[in-house]
Amino acid sequence: QLSNKLALVTGSTSGIGKGIAETLLKEGAEVIVNGRTEERxxxxxxxxxxxxxxxxxxxxxxxxxxxxKLVDEVKNLGNLDILINNMGMFEVKAFEEVTDEEWMTYFQTNVVSAVRLSRQFLPEMLARDTGRVLNIASEAGVKPLAQMIPYSVTKSSLISLSRGLAEMTKGTNVTVNSVLPGPTWTDGVAAFMKGAAAEEGKDLEKFTEDYFKDNEPTSLIQRFATVEEVASTVTFLASPLSSAINGSAQRVEGGIIRS
Ligand code: NAD
Incomplete structure (x- = not known):
């Protein structure tokens, strides 16, 4: 499906981004991965x-x-067909404790990074009349979490950014969509859950079952999504098969949000 397509996945040395890079490669795309350290x-x-x-x-x-610098390096590799703004930061913190500086860091990391890359690559995609932009937002972008308000607000902004950019694609073969994962079993999440289960003296399976009952009662799958389940949705939206889906916010949250 994706042979001869050049794709960039930001923040792809771990978790969902890494899974997306793998799935795109398996579908035949040439993939640019990104991270903050040379070693990783x-x-x-x-x-x-x-x-x-x-x-x-x-x-x-x-x-x-x-x-x-990254934009120059990407342009040296060729025309970018698929831009996936995946990188993101989150922290559990009480609203009143988040400083102005931290709010700015959230916006720089979760929103402005995607704005800059879209500003560079979307006009080129429109000129070539082909391309896909995908922003990895979150279920929290439509169902904000009290302990993660800056995260929720920035993810909501990404959904809005995607919708706005999609308006620019009217009448072209370029699409811009956001993907909203719910709880997803990454290494980071696994480490957190294992630590929390050990603290309560429960085995991981029982702890996870109780976690969903208590914290995600509306989830229809009552489990974490796998990285592969999120990555396959992203890869579908990056492919020519999704050509009639534009300006949408695709949820991969196991039915937590039903409206
Ligand atoms: P993760 O921490 O494994 O991935 C985030 C990646 O972004 C990391 O590789 C990190 O190094 C990178 N990153 C952070 N700041 C960066 C920067 N300034 N420059 C370059 N890279 C940077 O976590 P993940 O769960 O795989 O998250 C991937 C995306 O999915 C994020 O946008 C996250 O908000 C979203 N998401 C995750 C879940 C979940 O349950 N795991 C749920 C909803 C949304």
Whole structure:
């Protein structure tokens, strides 16, 4: 499906981003992975190279100069067909304790990074009349969490950004969508859950069952989604098969939100 397509996945040295990079490679795309340290990027390139053509670019995309550097390197590799703004930060913290500075860091990391890359690559996609932009938001972007308000607000902004950018694509073959994962079983989430289960002296299976009953009663799947389940949705939306889906916010949250 994706042969001859060049794709960039930001923040792809772990979790969902890594899963997306793998799935895109399996579908035949040439993939650019990104992370903040040379070691992690080089290791990932080595790990994924058996799946297809993969490049690595080291850049902290919350910073304008590093974003510019990445854009130049991508342009040297060719025309970008698929832009996946995946990177993101989150923290559990009481609203009244989040400083102005922290709010700015959230916006730089979760929103402005995607704004900058869209500003660089979307006009080119429109000029070539082909392309896909996907922003990885979150279920929290439509169902804000009290202990993660800056995260929820920035994810809501990403959904709005995607809808706005999609308006720019009217009448073209370019699409812009957001994907809203719910709780997803990444290494980071696994470490957190294992620690919390151990603290309560419960085994992980029982702890996870109770976690969903108590915290996600509306979830229809009553479990974490796998990275592969999120990555396959993203890959479908990055493919020509999704050509009539534009400006949408695709939920992969197991039915937590029903409206
Ligand atoms: P993760 O921590 O494994 O992935 C986030 C990635 O972003 C990391 O690789 C990190 O290094 C990278 N990153 C952070 N700041 C960066 C920066 N300034 N420059 C470059 N890279 C940077 O977690 P994940 O769960 O895989 O998250 C991926 C995306 O999915 C995020 O946007 C997250 O908000 C979203 N999401 C995750 C879940 C979940 O349950 N795991 C749920 C909803 C949404």
């Amino acid at each position: 990027v080089n290791n990932l390139v080595e790990e994924l190279s058996s799946l297809g053509k993969v490049h690595g670019i080291v850049a902290d995309l919350s910073k304008a100069d590093e974003s510019e």
